[in-house]
Amino acid sequence: MLNFAITSSQFSTLTWIILSSFIGGALSVTGAGLVALRARSAAVPMLISYAIGAMLGAVFLEILPEAIKVATDVHAMTATVLFGILLFFTLEKLVIWRHCHGDHCEVHAIHTEEECPETHPHTNKYKPVSDKQPSMSLHAMGHHAHSHEHDHGRSGMMVMIGDAFHNFVDGILIASAFMVDVKVGIVTAIAIIAHEIPQEVGDFLILLHSGYSKKQAFAFNLVSSFATVVGGTIAYFALQHVQGWVPTILGLAASSMLYVAVADLIPNLHKRTELRATISQLVLIVCGVGSIWLTGYFLE
8 A cells, every 4th residue: 555655646746747847838838829929920020129138038037047056067057058059050050051052052042922932831942033034123122031031940940949958947847846845846837837938939939030830830839848848757757867967958058049149130130220120129129138037036
C-alpha cells in the first residue's frame, strides 16, 4: 500500500506538470494570437517596433538577469551569449545561402505583386522579371517593396529557436514549483502564462513580417510551446541535472532574441527616415519594453 501511495503521488505530480506545461503554452500562444492576428497586414511593419521592444525587454529585464542569478560562473554565461550570437549569425548565413546559391543575392529584393513569394507560396525564389513585362514607376516599386518586403523566414526561424529554448526553461520552472507544492506550481504556471503573452505577440508579428501566413505563425508558435512540456517532463525525472543547463539555455535564448532584434529588425526601421515614422517606432519600442516590465512587476 505504501509503495502504491508513493507511485500514485508521483504520477499525480507528473500529471500536474504535463497538464500545466501544455495548457500554459497553448493559452499563452492563443492569447497572443488573439492580439497579433487581428492586426491589419498594413500595420504589421509598424508593429514590428513593438516586437523589437518586447524582445529587448525580455532579454534585458527577464532572461539575462535570471541567467546571471542562477549561473555559477557569470563569465561563462556571458560567453554563452556571445557564442549564441555567432551561432545565429552562422545559421542565418546558411539560410540565405540555401535560398540564393550565389554571391549576388538580394535578400530584400524589390518585386512585383505577381513575383512575390507570398502571392506564390509554392516557390521560394522570385520569378525572373521579363523584359516584356510592363515596367513600374519608382513610386509604385517603392510602395510595393515596402508592402511585400520579407526575409525568407530568417528572422522568424531565429525567433522560434530562441523561443523554444525559453519555453524549455519555463517547463523546468513549472516542474520545480510543482515538486515543491501543487499550489506553488499552479501560481507559477499562471505567472508564466501571463508573462509569456507580450513576448508571444512579438513572435507572431515577426513571423508575419518574415512572410509566414497567419495560420503558419500560429502553428509554429504552438509547436514551439511544446518545448515547455518537454522541459517540464525532463526536469521531473532529472531535475538535479537539468537545473545545471538553465544558465546555458537562457543564454542561448537571450542571444537569439538579441540577434534578431539588433541585426535583422532594427536595420529595417532605418528605411523610414521621416520624423513621424521615427517617433512612432520609438513609442512602440518603448511600449514593447514597458509591457514586459509591467507584466514582470505585477507578477513578481
